[in-house]
Amino acid sequence: MNSGDYPLKNIVLIGMPGAGKSTMGVILAKTLGRNLSILLSWHRKQPESSCEEIIDDKGTAAFLETEEKTILPLYGHNAVIATGGSVVFSEKAMKPLKKDGVVIYPAAPVREWSGDSRNITTRGIVLVAGQSLRDLYNQRIPFYEKYADRTIDCSDGDFEKCIGNVIDGLPAFRG
Numbered sequence: 001m002n003s004g005d006y007p008l009k010n011i012v013l014i015g016m017p018g019a020g021k022s023t024m025g026v027i028l029a030k031t032l033g034r035n036l037s038i039l040l041s042w043h044r045k046q047p048e049s050s051c052e053e054i055i056d057d058k059g060t061a062a063f064l065e066t067e068e069k070t071i072l073p074l075y076g077h078n079a080v081i082a083t084g085g086s087v088v089f090s091e092k093a094m095k096p097l098k099k100d101g102v103v104i105y106p107a108a109p110v111r112e113w114s115g116d117s118r119n120i121t122t123r124g125i126v127l128v129a130g131q132s133l134r135d136l137y138n139q140r141i142p143f144y145e146k147y148a149d150r151t152i153d154c155s156d157g158d159f160e161k162c163i164g165n166v167i168d169g170l171p172a173f174r175g
Contacts, residue, residue, distance in 0.1 A: 009173055010077065010081050010097070010101030011079075011101060012098070012104065013105075013106065014147060015105055016085050016136075016137055019085075019154070020108075021082040022038050023159070024162070024163055025080045027163055028166060032080070034078055034079050035078065036080050037080070037081045038081075038082045068087075081097065081101065086140075088143035094147050102150065102173040103150075104150050104152060106154045107154060107155070108155050150173075152165045152166055
Protein backbone atom coordinates (compact mmCIF):
# COMPACT_ATOMS: atom_id res chain seq x y z
CA MET A 1 0.00 0.00 0.00
CA ASN A 2 1.32 3.46 -0.82
CA SER A 3 0.24 7.06 -0.67
CA GLY A 4 -1.24 6.88 -4.16
CA ASP A 5 -3.90 4.52 -2.83
CA TYR A 6 -5.60 7.40 -1.02
CA PRO A 7 -4.90 10.57 -3.04
CA LEU A 8 -5.15 13.96 -1.37
CA LYS A 9 -7.05 12.76 1.69
CA ASN A 10 -5.09 13.41 4.85
CA ILE A 11 -5.34 10.96 7.70
CA VAL A 12 -6.03 13.05 10.81
CA LEU A 13 -5.61 11.49 14.26
CA ILE A 14 -7.52 13.03 17.16
CA GLY A 15 -7.70 11.91 20.78
CA MET A 16 -6.39 12.34 24.27
CA PRO A 17 -2.76 13.12 25.12
CA GLY A 18 -0.85 9.90 25.59
CA ALA A 19 -3.28 7.87 23.46
CA GLY A 20 -0.51 7.06 20.98
CA LYS A 21 -1.37 9.49 18.17
CA SER A 22 2.27 10.44 17.51
CA THR A 23 3.48 6.83 17.46
CA MET A 24 0.52 5.76 15.37
CA GLY A 25 1.15 8.68 13.01
CA VAL A 26 4.78 7.68 12.46
CA ILE A 27 3.84 4.07 11.71
CA LEU A 28 0.97 5.04 9.41
CA ALA A 29 3.11 7.56 7.51
CA LYS A 30 5.88 4.99 6.96
CA THR A 31 3.46 2.22 6.02
CA LEU A 32 1.48 4.38 3.58
CA GLY A 33 4.45 6.36 2.22
CA ARG A 34 3.07 9.70 3.37
CA ASN A 35 4.44 12.83 4.96
CA LEU A 36 3.95 13.18 8.68
CA SER A 37 2.78 16.32 10.46
CA ILE A 38 2.78 16.11 14.23
CA LEU A 39 0.77 19.06 15.39
CA LEU A 40 1.11 17.92 18.99
CA SER A 41 4.35 19.85 19.16
CA TRP A 42 3.08 23.12 17.68
CA HIS A 43 4.08 24.86 20.88
CA ARG A 44 7.75 24.10 20.25
CA LYS A 45 7.52 26.57 17.38
CA GLN A 46 6.45 29.28 19.83
CA PRO A 47 9.70 30.79 21.10
CA GLU A 48 7.96 33.32 23.32
CA SER A 49 6.31 30.81 25.64
CA SER A 50 5.50 27.17 26.25
CA CYS A 51 2.04 25.62 26.57
CA GLU A 52 2.35 25.67 30.33
CA GLU A 53 3.33 29.35 30.36
CA ILE A 54 0.43 30.33 28.12
CA ILE A 55 -2.03 28.39 30.28
CA ASP A 56 -0.55 29.71 33.54
CA ASP A 57 -0.21 33.34 32.42
CA LYS A 58 -3.19 33.82 30.11
CA GLY A 59 -5.55 30.90 30.76
CA THR A 60 -6.90 28.01 28.76
CA ALA A 61 -8.86 30.21 26.33
CA ALA A 62 -5.63 31.95 25.27
CA PHE A 63 -3.92 28.57 24.87
CA LEU A 64 -6.72 27.28 22.63
CA GLU A 65 -6.65 30.48 20.55
CA THR A 66 -2.87 30.23 20.13
CA GLU A 67 -3.18 26.55 19.19
CA GLU A 68 -5.84 27.35 16.59
CA LYS A 69 -3.81 30.15 14.99
CA THR A 70 -0.71 27.96 14.87
CA ILE A 71 -2.35 24.80 13.58
CA LEU A 72 -4.31 26.25 10.67
CA PRO A 73 -1.32 26.94 8.38
CA LEU A 74 0.58 23.76 9.30
CA TYR A 75 -1.31 20.87 7.78
CA GLY A 76 -0.55 19.55 4.32
CA HIS A 77 -2.02 17.20 1.76
CA ASN A 78 -1.61 13.47 1.43
CA ALA A 79 -0.21 13.45 4.95
CA VAL A 80 -0.76 11.76 8.27
CA ILE A 81 -1.56 14.44 10.83
CA ALA A 82 -1.36 13.78 14.56
CA THR A 83 -3.15 16.60 16.36
CA GLY A 84 -3.07 17.90 19.89
CA GLY A 85 -5.92 16.59 22.01
CA SER A 86 -7.54 19.98 22.45
CA VAL A 87 -7.79 20.82 18.73
CA VAL A 88 -11.37 19.51 18.77
CA PHE A 89 -12.41 22.52 20.84
CA SER A 90 -11.86 24.69 17.76
CA GLU A 91 -14.44 24.43 14.98
CA LYS A 92 -12.21 26.78 12.96
CA ALA A 93 -9.25 24.39 13.21
CA MET A 94 -11.26 21.20 12.70
CA LYS A 95 -13.20 22.38 9.65
CA PRO A 96 -10.25 22.28 7.19
CA LEU A 97 -8.81 19.16 8.81
CA LYS A 98 -12.12 17.37 8.33
CA LYS A 99 -12.69 18.78 4.83
CA ASP A 100 -9.32 17.60 3.52
CA GLY A 101 -8.97 14.46 5.57
CA VAL A 102 -10.28 11.33 7.14
CA VAL A 103 -10.52 11.97 10.88
CA ILE A 104 -9.65 8.93 12.97
CA TYR A 105 -10.27 8.72 16.71
CA PRO A 106 -8.27 5.93 18.38
CA ALA A 107 -10.51 5.48 21.43
CA ALA A 108 -9.21 4.02 24.66
CA PRO A 109 -10.49 4.39 28.21
CA VAL A 110 -8.58 6.60 30.63
CA ARG A 111 -6.93 3.59 32.26
CA GLU A 112 -5.28 2.73 28.92
CA TRP A 113 -3.52 6.04 28.31
CA SER A 114 -3.21 7.75 31.67
CA GLY A 115 0.16 6.06 32.32
CA ASP A 116 1.54 7.72 29.20
CA SER A 117 0.61 11.16 30.49
CA ARG A 118 2.88 11.14 33.54
CA ASN A 119 4.13 14.67 32.89
CA ILE A 120 0.71 16.24 32.86
CA THR A 121 2.05 19.61 33.95
CA THR A 122 4.65 19.76 31.17
CA ARG A 123 2.61 18.37 28.28
CA GLY A 124 0.41 21.42 27.82
CA ILE A 125 -2.76 19.55 28.65
CA VAL A 126 -5.61 22.02 28.89
CA LEU A 127 -6.98 21.40 32.39
CA VAL A 128 -8.87 23.97 34.39
CA ALA A 129 -8.29 24.24 38.13
CA GLY A 130 -9.65 21.18 39.91
CA GLN A 131 -10.26 19.22 36.71
CA SER A 132 -9.03 15.60 36.62
CA LEU A 133 -7.87 13.72 33.54
CA ARG A 134 -11.07 11.68 33.72
CA ASP A 135 -13.14 14.90 33.79
CA LEU A 136 -11.21 16.19 30.78
CA TYR A 137 -11.67 12.90 28.95
CA ASN A 138 -15.42 12.96 29.61
CA GLN A 139 -15.56 16.58 28.40
CA ARG A 140 -13.74 15.76 25.16
CA ILE A 141 -15.49 12.50 24.21
CA PRO A 142 -18.46 14.27 22.53
CA PHE A 143 -16.06 16.39 20.47
CA TYR A 144 -13.98 13.39 19.40
CA GLU A 145 -17.14 11.54 18.42
CA LYS A 146 -18.53 14.59 16.60
CA TYR A 147 -15.50 15.02 14.35
CA ALA A 148 -14.44 11.40 13.87
CA ASP A 149 -15.17 9.82 10.52
CA ARG A 150 -14.08 6.58 12.11
CA THR A 151 -13.60 5.56 15.72
CA ILE A 152 -11.11 2.75 16.28
CA ASP A 153 -11.47 0.75 19.47
CA CYS A 154 -8.01 0.65 21.04
CA SER A 155 -9.21 -0.43 24.47
CA ASP A 156 -7.52 -3.83 24.41
CA GLY A 157 -4.05 -2.23 24.30
CA ASP A 158 -3.07 -4.06 21.08
CA PHE A 159 -1.41 -1.19 19.22
CA GLU A 160 -0.65 -3.21 16.06
CA LYS A 161 -4.29 -4.29 15.84
CA CYS A 162 -5.39 -0.68 16.29
CA ILE A 163 -3.14 0.50 13.43
CA GLY A 164 -4.29 -2.41 11.28
CA ASN A 165 -7.90 -1.37 11.85
CA VAL A 166 -7.09 2.19 10.73
CA ILE A 167 -5.46 0.95 7.51
CA ASP A 168 -8.20 -1.60 6.82
CA GLY A 169 -10.85 1.12 7.03
CA LEU A 170 -9.17 3.59 4.65
CA PRO A 171 -10.66 2.26 1.37
CA ALA A 172 -14.08 3.56 2.49
CA PHE A 173 -12.63 7.10 2.42
CA ARG A 174 -10.77 6.92 -0.88
CA GLY A 175 -10.47 10.11 -2.95
